[in-house]
Amino acid sequence: MRAVVVGGGIGGLCAAIGLHRVGVEPLVLERADVLGEVGAGLSLWPNALSALDAIGVGAAVRAVGVTALSRAGIRLPDGKWLRHKHSGDVPVLMVHRADLHRVLCDALPADALRAGATVTGVEDGTVTYRTGGGERTVDADLVVAADGVHSVLRQRFWPDARVRFEGRTVWRAVVGPGAPAIEDGLTMDRxxxxxxxxxxxxxxxxxxxxxxxxxxxxxxxxxAEVRRRVSGWHAPIADVLDATKPDAVLHHDITVLDPLPGYVHGRVALLGDAAHAQTPDLGQGACQAIEDAAVLSAAVAGGDVPVGLTEYERLRRPRTQAMARAGLQQADLMAKHFGLVTALTRHMPAALWRRQTARWTDWTAPIL
Ligand SMILES: Cc1cc2nc3c(=O)[nH]c(=O)nc-3n(C[C@H](O)[C@H](O)[C@H](O)COP(=O)(O)OP(=O)(O)OC[C@H]3O[C@@H](n4cnc5c(N)ncnc54)[C@H](O)[C@@H]3O)c2cc1C
Known part of the structure; x- marks a missing residue:
């Protein structure tokens, strides 16, 4: 069986690795000439690590990351802690996106990646793409559309799908080696x-x-704009910003995809942000793309693509859409009821806090 994977982001690469593991021959078509050169940090929760283990790269990914409880420590701009990290909190693996990309590319079978290949359409399992050398086609038994929030293939089969600005913008950067010492966590204002x-x-x-x-x-x-917005906030925020190279700063608007009625059309399966782009509040977007990859690989392992894709959609749509909803609700609560959020953060017992997180992170991947 041959699978064409459209997009060499985290989701597409994991899908290709997982599919290869179950005996499918993958070909990744990626429009960029060079993969994964940019990007900042990424949190990988235990659910994603389970999926990475299933596709066979868990140990290699752990080797490039550091384990933290970072998302559990929360303070106010004056530095007062609302909540300290607790030893019972769910751990998260922090990785640099470029490091993760490198590990995933190394795990791909030889000749499975074609960079500089922009997919323009698919018809009856024939995928059309453009390269420097002109237009080409390739036939596939399975097409995985992992081409991100603005997916071309989704627009083809789900023309009514709506991508919208969520009302927030985000700056990110990586500092170091030799970054100032930090006590990690989140500082929040309204x-x-x-x-x-x-x-x-x-x-x-x-x-x-x-x-x-x-x-x-x-x-x-x-x-300078970031500095202006957090001027006067607690140490070591100013030191970290002083140590940041201006050209290392990435700035993106947050966009989300409204829930889709399905993730599968014929032999085309949507995966990752193409299917369920969500806000970064739960830090789970890429984790969900990785889960998708493991579940899809297991679902088609038996060789029956239509049956496998039905199973993939059944397993993935409720979970990913519930998670996307939860991220929106969390952002909404923060914007409209900041006082309530700070009170909840301050008083929530550690066990309840853990349960809230574990609702998403207690997930085990299928064995491939
Ligand atoms: C600020 C921010 C912070 C985040 N933090 C986290 C976090 O901590 N943890 C987490 O799990 N998630 C996080 N996410 C979410 C995560 O970044 C995304 O969910 C994830 O990168 C999606 O991966 P993907 O492979 O589905 O899509 P993408 O990463 O968008 O990859 C799509 C790929 O397809 C290629 N492509 C597009 N169109 C075509 C075409 N026509 N032909 C060929 N190739 C094409 C693109 O070039 C790209 O390489 C965060 C997101 C944001 C915005």
Whole structure:
């Protein structure tokens, strides 16, 4: 069986690795000429690690990450802790996206990746793509559309799908090696959240999310804009920003995909952000793409693509859409009831906090 995977992001690469593991010959078509060169930090929760283990790369990914409880420590801009990390909190593996990409590319079978290949359409299992050398086609028994939130293949089969600006914008950067020492966690104000998280090799990943009235607003000096917004916030935020190279700062608007009625059309399966792009509040978007990859690989392992894809959709749509909803609800609660959020954060017992997180992270991948 041959699978064409459209998109060499985290989801597409994991799908290709998982499919190869169950005996399917994968070909990844990626429009970029070079893969995974940019990006900042990424949190991988135990559910994603289970899926990475299932596709055979868990140990290699752990080797490039650091384990943290970063998302459990929460404070206010003056530095007062609302909640300290607790030894019973769910751990998270922090990785640099570029490191993760490298590990995934290394795990691909030889000749399974074609960079500089932009997919333009699919018809009856024939995928058309454009390269420097002109237009080409390739036949597939299975087409995995892992081409991100603005997926071309989704637009073809789900033309009514709506991608929308969620009302926030986000800056991110990686500092180091040699980054200032941090106590990792999240600092929150009504409309702003600043995250400080550890990465391997003495690096620090920071992000700032902010409410925004409209998308596409950019600044001539993005780092100065971040500094302005968190001016006077607790140490070591200013030190970390001082150590940031201006050209390391990434700035994106947050976009989400409204729930789709299905993830499968004929032999085309949507995967990752193409199927369920969500807000970054739960830190689970890429984790869900990785879960998708493991479940899809298990579902088609028997060789029957239509049956496998029905099973894939049955297993993945409820969970991913519930998670996307929860992320939106969390963002909404923060924006509209900040006082309640701070009170809940301060008083919630550790066991309940853990249960809230474990609702998403207690998940075990199928064996491939
Ligand atoms: C600020 C922020 C922080 C986040 N933090 C986390 C986190 O901590 N943990 C987490 O799990 N998730 C996080 N996420 C979510 C995560 O980044 C995404 O869910 C994940 O990267 C989606 O992966 P993907 O492979 O589905 O899509 P993408 O990463 O978008 O990859 C799609 C790929 O398809 C390629 N492509 C597109 N169109 C075509 C075409 N026509 N032909 C060929 N190739 C094409 C693109 O070039 C790209 O390489 C965060 C997101 C944001 C915005």
């Amino acid at each position: 409309d702003l959240q600043f995250g400080l998280l550890p990465l391997s090799n003495d690096r620090v990943y920071w992000f700032l999310t902010a409410a925004a009235e409209r998308p596409d607003v950019r600044y001539s000096d993005e780092l």
